[in-house]
Amino acid sequence: EAGVAQSPRYKIIEKRQSVAFWCNPISGHATLYWYQQILGQGPKLLIQFQNNGVVDDSQLPKDRFSAERLKGVDSTLKIQPAKLEDSAVYLCASSTRGLGANVLTFGAGSRLTVL
């Protein structure tokens, strides 16, 4: 089965510019997540979608970050305007909803550098 696809893999922008990341989850996975991983830290959940509805966005900085998942498949994460502290790897993950451990499958990530 194909994995979680993300693009771009790398992006360098200046502060106050905008950036968008794209994610295509594993086919059939209803739940999609965006995580932010700052260097030296563990991944932190930004937003969780169930199909095309938001389940948890409590840690999303809504003044500058936005995310959408149209038609319950692909998702985009946007940052506008970017700040220096947004430099991080943005990880997309997906999972099926069911009993048992919540096993997420991650993409390779999109590394953002804000100068």
Add this chain to the structure above:
Amino acid sequence: DQQVKQNSPSLSVQEGRISILNCDYTNSMFDYFLWYKKYPAEGPTFLISISSIKDKNEDGRFTVFLNKSAKHLSLHIVPSQPGDSAVYFCAASRTSGSRLTFGEGTQLTVNP
């Protein structure tokens, strides 16, 4: 508030020996715990999990132990292999399907 902590940023072991990675949590509501492994330039991959109704789960060379009273879990890798060299993340959730909270990670290096 760091609810999941991995106090050792790095660990180095010899090939064939045991690797023990530790994780502590503070939120008593957590009832699912997972370990992920991450290689450079790749996303984390699921390794093994344990529910709070168990105190041990084993999968091949990997065993996870859970001590609920101490709010502590550990991952044992026996025998360690050079291919196990990676960053290991501990993660916890309140119920299956809910948000995963990750620790900071431990860089494991297995020397040939």
